[in-house]
Amino acid sequence: MKWYLKVLKQYADFNGRARRTEYWMFVLFNIIFLTIAIVLDNVIGTTFGDLPYGFLYLIYALAVLIPGLAVVVRRLHDTGRSGWWILISLVPLIGAIWLLVLMLLDSEPEENEYGPNPKAVAAS
Numbered sequence: 001m002k003w004y005l006k007v008l009k010q011y012a013d014f015n016g017r018a019r020r021t022e023y024w025m026f027v028l029f030n031i032i033f034l035t036i037a038i039v040l041d042n043v044i045g046t047t048f049g050d051l052p053y054g055f056l057y058l059i060y061a062l063a064v065l066i067p068g069l070a071v072v073v074r075r076l077h078d079t080g081r082s083g084w085w086i087l088i089s090l091v092p093l094i095g096a097i098w099l100l101v102l103m104l105l106d107s108e109p110e111e112n113e114y115g116p117n118p119k120a121v122a123a124s
Helices: 002-009 020-044 055-063 065-078 083-090 096-105 120-124
Strands: none
Touching: 002 020, 002 065, 002 096, 020 055, 020 096, 055 065, 065 083, 065 096, 083 096
């Protein structure tokens, strides 16, 4: 949960680097909270017609859109790539797969143009 809160505290910070752990924990908690929002939307009846999600889902998804983009950009920085690589996901199918591969890559071990290695900073 601390990784999820760290991302939220850096709400619109597109500078620096984010470890794999930070990114994937944010993704995990996002999936959990979005699932809870879907269940609550169905229980209280705020879904959009026949769709399984509704207002709670939409509000939460919009609230975490900017921090989600920011953590993806910082994760790309951690692999030594510009944040503009996020646009690769616009290429149908292959772009999303390639972005997933980039999110799975290990950090650059040394300091890069985006800052020091967050693993080395955490260890010291």
